[in-house]
Amino acid sequence: MWVEPRQELPMTMGRSSAGSDVVMIDPATNTQPAVTNLNVTKSSRVHIGPKFVSVTQNVDNTEVVKDLPFYRYVWEFAKNTSLAERLSCIIAILVLIICTLLIVYFTVLTKRTVPDDDVAPHEWYISREMWLNEIPFNTTERTTDFEPLNLVIIAHTVSAECHVFKNCATEMRNLHENHLAEHKYDLPYNFVIGNEGRVYEGRGWNVVGAHTLGYNRCSMGLAFIGDYREGSSGYSKVTDLQLQRASMLLAMGVRMGYLDSIFQVVGAKDLDPNTLSPGTNLYNRIRQWPNYAHDNVFRNRTCQQIYDYFKGNKTQAAEND
Known part of the structure; x- marks a missing residue:
């Protein structure tokens, strides 16, 4: 629709195929519409009059x-x-x-x-009655002829470990029953030390053991529960607490008069070449003790010879003083 000059030019609004608004004007007139704000949707070019106008869209995203x-x-x-x-x-x-x-x-x-039920009748010394051994044992053979004893032999049980009192008490009963069934005698050791560090009474003080053939009447046998051979699968590792309790036990023996104050310690394999006891791990630890017998003068000697050897050394030491 045409209008007179100088009159406001009406504009016809339409939509482009892209969905945007289209402004239609008369191309014969020079009058241009005043377009100050044009909203365009989905279109980059708009036809206004005789010209195509490029449109720059500013997109405001209100969602931050x-x-x-x-x-x-x-x-x-x-x-x-x-x-x-x-x-x-x-x-x-x-x-x-x-x-x-x-x-x-x-x-x-x-x-x-950490076991909450690791409660024992005594802090570290467990008698036979405490680990519930009800089987009588032979106490007729004594070490009296060679007391105070000068030799302590260390061994290991090559059995399952135990880390709480109730398990160690069970292991002690198992060891006892196995020796009765296989060998027809009591526990071979005088004392046994559990992996939790407690000392368990075997045959006890002043009783002949059955741990090292040829030396039982003049020695004390002390075993550690477990298998301390380093080449074995899952071998046991000796703890400082075990060694500390062993030292406490030996000091007790000296105070009670069952061990000589100058007693010496050896491993079972020092006297018996046919055994690996007490295992490399434990053996290396006892070799660090000040009273370990590095010279190993006891192999192939009888109990009487060992007794005379210590007696002679004590006499010579007394004369030198």
Whole structure:
């Protein structure tokens, strides 16, 4: 529709095929419409009068990142990263989870593994009655002829470990029953030390043992529960507490007059070449004791010869003083 000059030119509004508004004007007139603000949707070029006008669209996104829910934020972030970056993030998260679980395990769960029921009748010395041995044993053979004893022989039981009193008491009964069934005699050792560090009475003081053939009448046999051969699978490791309790037991023997103050210690294999007892791990530890007999003058000697040897050394020491 045409209008007179100098009159306001009416404009006919329409829609483009792209869905945007189209302004239609008369191409014969020089009068241009005053367009101050034009909203265009989905179109980069607009036909206004005789000209095509390029339109620059400014898009305002009113939804900002901080307003997104966390899961959407993570999803949007993941979409904008490369595969390598996503894999790196996944690995980092897995490492964090594993570290957290390890911290929880070592700070919380390991405390729960410490047995709360490790209660014993005595702090460290467990008599036969305390470990519930009800089987009578032969006490007729005594070491009286060679007391105070000068020789302590260390061995190991080559049996299952025990780390609480009730398990060690059970292991002592098992050892006792096995020796009765196989050898028809009592526990061969005078004393046994558990893996938890307690001393368990075997045959006890002043009783002849059955641990080292040829030396039982003039020695005290002390065994450690477990298998201390380092070449064996899952071998036992001697603890400082076990060694401390062994030292306390030997000091008790000296005070009670069953052991000589100058007694010496050897491993069972020092006297018997056919055995590996007490195992490399334990053997290396007792070799560090100040009263370990490094010269091993006892092999192939009788009890009387050993007794005379110590008696002669004590006499010579007294004369030198």
